[in-house]
Amino acid sequence: MTMDVIETIRNRRSIRRYLDRPVEDDKVEQILEAGRWAPSADNLQPWHFIVVRDGVMRQKLAQASGWGKFLKDSPVAIVVLGDPQRSSKYHLADPHNAVMNMILTAYSLGLGSCWVDVRDMSSEQEFKKLLHVPKSMRVICAVAIGYPAEERTGRRRPLSEIVSYETYE
Amino acid sequence: MTMDVIETIRNRRSIRRYLDRPVEDDKVEQILEAGRWAPSADNLQPWHFIVVRDGVMRQKLAQASGWGKFLKDSPVAIVVLGDPQRSSKYHLADPHNAVMNMILTAYSLGLGSCWVDVRDMSSEQEFKKLLHVPKSMRVICAVAIGYPAEERTGRRRPLSEIVSYETYE
Numbered sequence: 001m002t003m004d005v006i007e008t009i010r011n012r013r014s015i016r017r018y019l020d021r022p023v024e025d026d027k028v029e030q031i032l033e034a035g036r037w038a039p040s041a042d043n044l045q046p047w048h049f050i051v052v053r054d055g056v057m058r059q060k061l062a063q064a065s066g067w068g069k070f071l072k073d074s075p076v077a078i079v080v081l082g083d084p085q086r087s088s089k090y091h092l093a094d095p096h097n098a099v100m101n102m103i104l105t106a107y108s109l110g111l112g113s114c115w116v117d118v119r120d121m122s123s124e125q126e127f128k129k130l131l132h133v134p135k136s137m138r139v140i141c142a143v144a145i146g147y148p149a150e151e152r153t154g155r156r157r158p159l160s161e162i163v164s165y166e167t168y169e
Numbered sequence: 170m171t172m173d174v175i176e177t178i179r180n181r182r183s184i185r186r187y188l189d190r191p192v193e194d195d196k197v198e199q200i201l202e203a204g205r206w207a208p209s210a211d212n213l214q215p216w217h218f219i220v221v222r223d224g225v226m227r228q229k230l231a232q233a234s235g236w237g238k239f240l241k242d243s244p245v246a247i248v249v250l251g252d253p254q255r256s257s258k259y260h261l262a263d264p265h266n267a268v269m270n271m272i273l274t275a276y277s278l279g280l281g282s283c284w285v286d287v288r289d290m291s292s293e294q295e296f297k298k299l300l301h302v303p304k305s306m307r308v309i310c311a312v313a314i315g316y317p318a319e320e321r322t323g324r325r326r327p328l329s330e331i332v333s334y335e336t337y338e
Contacts, residue, residue, distance in 0.1 A: 005174040005277045009203045009270050032332055034178045036325050039272070039284060045326050050333045057335065081337075090286075096262060100269035101178050103208070108174045115208060117259075132336045156205050157214050163201055164219045166226065167301045168250075 015112025184281025281317030
């Protein structure tokens, strides 16, 4: 038993500052499992996850990512790839489902995380070179994961602003 | 208290057959709340949700969606829009985070759901016309929601096939 799903969704925040404390292997595995069970169009599962712990590599990824500087501080980075050879139509969209599952699970395990988009062309090329990613694959994002060293509050638009009934208005 | 997040992620399946039983308003609201709290780039929240219960409209959406015929049978359809005026770069990607939160929450409340992509151009145009969606918005998908009339098992690729450590190989 970890945490209620609605509580998790409601309280999870993006965390960009991390404690200098390693993340246990079994927690990383539970996060990967959560990604594995994500839904995808026709169940094609067009994703691949690279777990990066090496500090030198994380520093290089942080630099390549542009604004994701905190990847150098999070003890774990999971780089998420999309595979056009498995799903030509949904290889960019479906890996997001896996990421959402992973960041919810991270939170439920007491970890903080932050989603770093790397689809900017030059960041993607740099990531591919650093991590020996095959030409055919796409880099979607990196997920920074670690024990949180900050607390964050969240703001969202009210339901009245984002929900309509029966038609748009 | 509804359900453990890891259990939810592990056991949720896509459901395409529904009982002829209405979905309570407060459950629909909890699902919308879960969508509302999704993360988005720069917290721009470029999404809008249209809750459709009307049976005639659901039949029209089912037809317009192509393969999402079961939208006519699910008592609720939530149509998810992306707003390029809020986020020019992530209006197609970020609404997926909201959908993932919504389908997990639906499952935790005893409901089944299925994600129906409608980004095919002719489906999207038909949805926009039917639901009076402004020209500037994009239709991402419809989420069918109802009490499940089927049980489904899931298959996923093993972790050994989708995970690498430190580099792709």
